[in-house]
């Protein structure tokens with residue numbers, strides 16, 4: 001059977017993955033076999049999410065009625081029902097539900113009624129609490145099919161320490177990254193000297209290591225020194241796979257969806273208040289703004305080097321009329337040039353314009369010229385892919401260390 005769970009946490013505590021890890025242990029104690037623990041991230045632009053829009057799925061061999069009863073009891077015990085935005089859902093199905101529902105949940109928006117209709121049609125056992133929104137994520141989890149998958153080991157805290165400051169040795173995290181990158185990623189952000197894998201919220205997670213396989217995340221995990229941990233779970237995930245991106249034309253962009261588009265830079269990037277950098281891209285008649293916000297740090301230095309005419313592939317979510325950049329490829333670079341009034345060949349002074357279409361004239365000696373001085377500025381940017389740093393990376397965004405996209 002597949003067990004899906006979502007929406008058990010709140011900003012004040014809990015985490016659906018922790019509940020999933022506890023459930024796996026309870027089922028094992030009941031002599032059931034847990035074949036896979038899966039963590040799926042869904043549309044990152046869903047406003048109801050607490051943090052990373054995660055849902056979990058356990059693939060289990062055992063009695064479905066018993067497993068469903070245990071899962072529901074655990075949700076009642078651990079979920080943070082006090083939060084208005086916590087609306088848990090538990091689903092148990094005999095086999096995978098139509099993956100189209102997962103695809104919609106990861107790239108688009110879903111309705112609670114559609115999840116319920118699908119569950120009814122497949123004869124699922126399910127329960128939704130409060131407004132039952134968690135049934136969306138729980139259904140998506142049991143509908144998930146992952147053509148590309150990564151691993152994450154989540155190390156949880158001892159329950160007595162929940163809500164207290166975390167103690168994870170910084171040096172050991174940097175050493176783990178050095179020893180295992182690029183097979184693991186986003187443990188730390190070396191360029192910005194920041195630890196990325198230790199949350200700052202009061203949830204049960206102590207730290208998490210992401211990587212290509214259970215073996216690699218475990219290798220890195222074993223190097224990390226910390227307070228005494230509680231339980232640990234290796235998850236199969238869709239993190240770092242770009243599962244949220246859709247190929248689209250500029251005229252098709254919809255609010256809250258994430259895209260990969262091939263367009264041309266239309267203006268010179270500007271740095272606005274707060275250090276956010278913006279520029280416009282165009283495709284025939286349409287234009288759209290791209291944003292590299294301040295938290296994307298050094299990535300903004302790359303963006304500032306774009307010039308009109310550069311051919312680009314940009315990836316990111318379309319929100320409030322802008323694409324928020326996750327990564328981009330400069331496919332081909334336009335010529336960058338400065339155009340200045342010509343210098344007088346006799347007295348070396350810059351000439352002044354004699355009016356539109358009338359050429360230039362030297363004020364001192366009266367010499368004339370028809371064409372301006374056009375000077376090519378060497379481009380410092382190399383064609384290729386560029387991405388935001390680990391501190392600014394979204395869970396679903398595929399890091400370039402996993403291999404360059406095939407376009």
Ligand code: ATP
Nearest residue numbers: 007049050051052053054105109110133134136137
């Ligand atoms: P955490 O990751 O820390 O466990 P969270 O960020 O996953 O928390 P949730 O508390 O699970 O956030 O809230 C997300 C809610 O949005 C859930 O009820 C889930 O069912 C719902 N949801 C997820 N994806 C979609 C979608 N594509 N369309 C509509 N609702 C969605």
